[in-house]
Amino acid sequence: MKRPRSLKLDFPEIIASWRKTSQSSQYGTFIPEFAVNGDRDKCSHTNPQMDPWWKLELQHEYLVNTVAITNVDNIYYDRINGAVIRVGNLPDLYSNAICAEIPTIPATQTANFSCSGMKGRYVFVHIPGDGRILVLCEVQVYGYLTGNLASNGTATQSSTSGDWFAEKAIDGNRGLQRLRTGCSSTLSEANPWWRLDLSHVYRLSQVVVTNRNDCCVDQMNGAEIRIGNSLENNGNGNPICAVIPAIPGGDSYSYSCNGMEGRYVNLIIPGSMKTLTLCEVEVFEEGISELRSALADKGFANVTLSWSQTPEQVIQKVNAPESKSVFTTSVQ
Known part of the structure; x- marks a missing residue:
C-alpha cells in the first residue's frame, strides 16, 4: 500500500512587515519604515520633487499576489492619485514591470491591487510628475517564496575567511556591491567546500550559483556541485550534479540537477591552495515551484493542492493548441 502524502500550497502571507x-x-x-510598521497613524512622506518613490526590499524573490495601500487621513488624500506600483528583481525603479496604476484611494481607506503572481524581490510605489509628494500610511504585500529552498536551510563551510560566513551565501543578498557583507568565503586551502543542509530530502531541479565580481572571479573554476544524503567526507562524496567550468564575475548561472534526491548540497573545489567564495546559492525543488509559477501566471494565486496517495507523476507538461502549455497532475 502506498503511503499517504499531503501537499499544500499555502495561502499567501503578508511579506512586507518590517522589511x-x-x-x-x-x-x-x-521615515520609509512607517509604511510597513503596522501602525496606520504613522506614514512615510517624501518632499515635493520629480517622480517621488518608495521602495520595499523583500530580500528573496516572491510571487507577489496583492499589494494593499492605505491612504493618508487628511485633506491631501488626492496626492496618491496617479501612483504606480512596480514589482521586479532589479533595484532600479524603471527596470521593473508595472503591477497596477492607482487612480485614487479615498482618505483613510485601503485599496487592494492584484499583481497576479508577479515575480520580484522589490516593490516600488512612485508618482510620475514634477512637484509631487508621496505619502503612504501602510503598504501590505501578499505572496510567497518562489521555491528557493536554500533560504530555509543551514550552511557550513570547511573554513572561514574573516567574517565571510557560510550563511551569507543563502541570505537572499547576492552581495555584489558589498562583497564582505554579502558573500561567504573559505581560506586558501586544499579542497575547500561549502555545504547546505536542507533538513529534509528533496528532489532538486536546479542549483543557481552567483560568482563574485571583483579580482578573483576565476576562483570558482572547476567547482563541483554534489547532492545526496551522506555526510561521509563532509558530504563531498555525494553524486555530482554539475561541474562549473567558469562563471563570469557578478553573474548567476543555473545548473540542472534533473530531480536528484538529497538533503545536502555541497560545492567543493578540488585541488591545493584553492578558495571558495559564494555570493549566493539558490536551490529549487522539482515540480512544486514550477507548478506554483504556472498557476500564478494563469491568474490562480490562492491555491491549495492535496492528494491522499503518493502521486507517481506530479507534473506533466504537454503541448496544447496554439503553442500554449498546460499543466496536469496525475494521481494513481
Missing part, C-alpha cells in the same frame, strides 16, 4: 525600505527623499521624521 528593508527606502524612499527618494524624507520629509521631517516621516
